[in-house]
Amino acid sequence: MSDPVITRIGGMGRWEPGARERLAEAALELFLERGYDATTVADIAARAGVTERTFFRQYSDKREVLFGDPAEYNAVFTDAVAGAPADASPLDAGAAALRAVGAWFAGRHPYARRRAAVVAANPALQEREQVKRLHLTEAIAAALLARGAAQPAAALTAELISVAFHQAFVRWVAADEESDLGDLAISVLGELRGLAR
Amino acid sequence: MSDPVITRIGGMGRWEPGARERLAEAALELFLERGYDATTVADIAARAGVTERTFFRQYSDKREVLFGDPAEYNAVFTDAVAGAPADASPLDAGAAALRAVGAWFAGRHPYARRRAAVVAANPALQEREQVKRLHLTEAIAAALLARGAAQPAAALTAELISVAFHQAFVRWVAADEESDLGDLAISVLGELRGLAR
């Protein structure tokens, strides 16, 4: 067996812990340095000090390394929806979720921009991003149903919230300076309501 | 060189024409028979009477065989947007596009259901479908801009039209009997406007 990890600290396990995190970091670095297509999984694994096989045990495919745990991310939305006042309308519950996710992204603007640059440069990654958005929309719809909203209002409200967040995020990432994503999203939602008048 | 095509009609070319269409048909059949994952590109090519290499010359990847020419499809929307009365609001222009695409799908319900069954059974295909939807949304936004709509109204209106179409299509495909997709979409758009009140 070759020597996969250089750094060893006394009393550590057989392998350096945090292989998953090292892979994610190595991948983002390499994608920015050489581009997504020019980076092989073997490259990523080598930089992280593991084998290719370990990469595929951590991430189901090459793209997935840029996407954190979706359940955790969606929960920011769904918890906020579930926690909204019982008498709030579906749209107001959704607005609460926009505020919550806005707070969650506070301080992450620099990272979000690095990541967005990689995704924007590659269609395959945009695909995955879109799917995550779809799953998010479905999760929001489910959360709205759980708090008593009716169909099809739940599905459509979820779509509106998803649109507002998506558009707000695009603008947020496009700006050089970090602004309040929650404010932006609520503002987009207002524009949306104006349009549908 | 092996014998790639069985059927030969006098005076035909060196190869049976319509390789692209045969591949699409063979692929849909095989996906329904064995499932997407259990079907290799070699299988599809064999049934269509061509080689694997020809498949990849016709379609950029295995999934693409289930998706027609996107430019042609998007044009149904964008032409209708461009052709709407000059004094129509962006949302009304979008509604006209919903009617147009509804007409385009008339009679295609049986095919749409077969195809939807395959897509629903496979995450990789859902990914591609989502991307097509994103590109459609962008195309609609561009068409609205071209007829004088302002940003961000154009982008947001495009999203609303896209949501209305998507939701209507889901319901349309779910029904056993074919209904008027245009009517459905306009109706969903009405629900959306009611929600945003």
Added chain:
DNA sequence: GCCTCCATGTCAGAAACTGACATGACGTTA
């Protein structure tokens, strides 16, 4: 009748993924 075009075939190969089995530090238990 010759010649160019071009869709297709043929072939070799890179890269993404998967299944099966081996390894060896760690914690547990006797």
Added chain:
DNA sequence: TAACGTCATGTCAGTTTCTGACATGGAGGC
């Protein structure tokens, strides 16, 4: 303390997707 099971990882062989380079031979023009 010695045996033992656990489990993340390594190793290896194989399948499948996708690409580049070059060959082939009917069709249509000259």
